[in-house]
Amino acid sequence: MSQDHKILLSEKEIPRQWYNIQADMPNPCLPPLHPGTKAPVGPEDLSPLFPMELIKQEVTRERYIEIPDEVFNIYKIWRPTPLFRAHRLEAFLDTPAHIYYKYEGVSPAGSHKPNTAVPQAYYNKQEGVKKITTETGAGQWGSALAYACHVFGIDLEVYMVKVSYEQKPYRKTLMNTWGAEVFPSPSPRTQAGKQILSRQPNSPGSLGIAISEAVERAAGDPDTKYALGSVLNHVLLHQTVVGQEALLQMEKAGEFPDVVIAPFGGGSNFAGLSFPFLRHKLKEGRKVRCIAVEPASCPKLTRGEFRYDFGDTVGMTPLIPMYTLGHSFVPASIHAGGLRYHGAGAIVSQLLKDGLIDAVAIQQLECFQAGVTFARTEGILPAPEATHAIAEVFRQARQAREAGEARTILFNLCGHGYLDLAAYEDYFNGNLKDHELTDQEVKEHLSELAEYPLPV
Numbered sequence: 286m287s288q289d290h291k292i293l294l295s296e297k298e299i300p301r302q303w304y305n306i307q308a309d310m311p312n313p314c315l316p317p318l319h320p321g322t323k324a325p326v327g328p329e330d331l332s333p334l335f336p337m338e339l340i341k342q343e344v345t346r347e348r349y350i351e352i353p354d355e356v357f358n359i360y361k362i363w364r365p366t367p368l369f370r371a372h373r374l375e376a377f378l379d380t381p382a383h384i385y386y387k388y389e390g391v392s393p394a395g396s397h398k399p400n401t402a403v404p405q406a407y408y409n410k411q412e413g414v415k416k417i418t419t420e421t422g423a424g425q426w427g428s429a430l431a432y433a434c435h436v437f438g439i440d441l442e443v444y445m446v447k448v449s450y451e452q453k454p455y456r457k458t459l460m461n462t463w464g465a466e467v468f469p470s471p472s473p474r475t476q477a478g479k480q481i482l483s484r485q486p487n488s489p490g491s492l493g494i495a496i497s498e499a500v501e502r503a504a505g506d507p508d509t510k511y512a513l514g515s516v517l518n519h520v521l522l523h524q525t526v527v528g529q530e531a532l533l534q535m536e537k538a539g540e541f542p543d544v545v546i547a548p549f550g551g552g553s554n555f556a557g558l559s560f561p562f563l564r565h566k567l568k569e570g571r572k573v574r575c576i577a578v579e580p581a582s583c584p585k586l587t588r589g590e591f592r593y594d595f596g597d598t599v600g601m602t603p604l605i606p607m608y609t610l611g612h613s614f615v616p617a618s619i620h621a622g623g624l625r626y627h628g629a630g631a632i633v634s635q636l637l638k639d640g641l642i643d644a645v646a647i648q649q650l651e652c653f654q655a656g657v658t659f660a661r662t663e664g665i666l667p668a669p670e671a672t673h674a675i676a677e678v679f680r681q682a683r684q685a686r687e688a689g690e691a692r693t694i695l696f697n698l699c700g701h702g703y704l705d706l707a708a709y710e711d712y713f714n715g716n717l718k719d720h721e722l723t724d725q726e727v728k729e730h731l732s733e734l735a736e737y738p739l740p741v
C-alpha cells in the first residue's frame with residue numbers, strides 16, 4: 286500500500302470514454318413525461334432545448350460513449366485531476382481509516398462543472414447553436430459554462446439565483462470575464478420571472494425559478510438552446526471521467542474504497558465519482574457504500590418522496606421520476622448554493638429507491654466546522670457544498686476509530702471555496718444558523734404533487 290500523499294496520472298490515462306450506468310442498472314429509470322399530455326417524452330419534445338446528440342445520450346443504454354477528440358483536448362487543460370491521501374487529516378482525527386479525496390478544484394472554474402460544460406458546449410456548436418441560456422446557483426455552473434461557451438464561440442445568458450448574485454458577486458465577474466451576460470433571478474426579462482416577482486417582490490430566487498427563466502428564453506428562440514449543469518442523465522454521464530480516474534488512482538494506491546462520499550445538489554458530482562465504483566458492485570458484487578450528502582435544509586433524498594415532479598418551479602420541464610420536496614419548495618438561503626435544489630436526477634433517484642446507494646442530511650454548522658478543520662489540516666479551502674461530504678467523512682472516521690476497524694474512505698472535493706470567502710466570514714462571525722424543515726412544511730410542499738401521475 287502506498288504512503289504517497291498525491292496519486293497522479295499521466296495525460297494518457299485520462300479516460301477516452303464516459304461510463305453510462307444505465308447499461309448496468311437492475312431497474313431502468315422510468316421515462317420522463319410531457320408536462321401537458323403526461324405521455325412519455327420523445328426526442329422531438331426535447332429538441333427545442335437540447336442538441337440531438339445530448340438527447341441521445343440522455344436515453345442510451347450503451348455502456349461506454351466515446352469522448353470526442355475536441356473535448357478530450359480541452360479536458361487536458363486540467364485533467365487528470367489529483368487524488369490525495371489525507372494523511373494529516375487522518376492524524377488529526379486519530380482514526381485508523383484511510384481517507385482519500387479526488388480534487389476537482391483545479392479546473393478553470395474551480396469545480397467539477399467544466400467536465401460537462403465543455404462537451405455540452407461542443408455538441409451545441411456541432412449543431413449550429415448560436416446562443417445558450419442557463420441558470421446558476423452559487424455561480425459555479427454559470428462560470429463553467431461561460432468558460433466552455435467562450436472556448437467554442439457561443440453566446441451565453443445566465444440567470445443567477447438572486448441571493449447568490451448578491452452574496453457572491455465575484456462569480457458574476459468571473460462569468461463576465463469569459464464573456465457571459467448575467468441576470469439576477471427572478472428577473473423581469475421573462476414571464477416566469479414576472480409571475481414570481483408579482484407574488485413575491487423580494488423573492489431570494491431558487492434554482493427552480495432560474496431554470497424556468499432560462500428554459501423560457503431558449504424555447505422562444507430557434508437559434509438558442511438551454512443547458513443544465515446537473516440532474517439530467519447526460520450531465521451525470523460526462524462527470525464519470527472523475528470516478529474512472531479515481532478508480533485507477535485508488536488501484537495505484539493499492540486500495541478499493543469501502544465508502545464513497547459526495548455532496549448532493551442534483552447528483553452530478555456524486556454520480557461522477559461513485560458510478561464507476563458502483564459498477565463493480567452491480568456487476569461483481571463488490572462491497573462499496575456510496576453516500577450522497579445533502580443539506581438538512583434541503584432534504585429531498587432523506588425526507589422527500591419518489592414522485593413525478595417538474596425540474597423547475599413554474600412547470601415547464603418534463604415531469605421527472607425523482608426524489609423531490611415539490612417544485613415550489615424554496616430552500617433556506619444557506620451558503621451551499623449549489624445544493625439548494627428541490628429534486629434529484631432520475632438515475633440517482635432510482636438507485637436510491639432500489640437501495641443501491643445511501644443518503645444522509647447534515648446541518649450547515651457541522652459542515653463548516655468540518656470544512657475549516659480540513660483547510661487547517663490539508664490546506665485546501667473547500668467549497669461550502671464540498672464541506673457536506675467532509676462532515677460525513679468525519680462521522681465515518683470517528684465510527685472507524687470507535688469500532689477500532691480499518692475503513693477506506695474516498696470523497697469528492699468537488700470544488701474549492703476561494704470565491705466563497707463571504708460564507709466563511711459569516712461562519713467565523715457566528716452569523717450562520719442551522720435550519721431544519723418541520724414535517725408539516727415537507728407535507729405541505731409535497732401535497733402539490735397530488736395531481737401528477739405516480740411513478741409505477
Ligand SMILES: *Cc1c(COP(=O)(O)O)cnc(C)c1O
Pocket residue numbers: 396397398425426514515516548549550551552553554555623624668670671699700701
Ligand atoms: C454544482 C455544485 C454542486 C452540486 O451539484 P451536483 O450536480 O449535485 O454535483 C456541488 N458542489 C459544487 C462545488 C458545485 O459546483
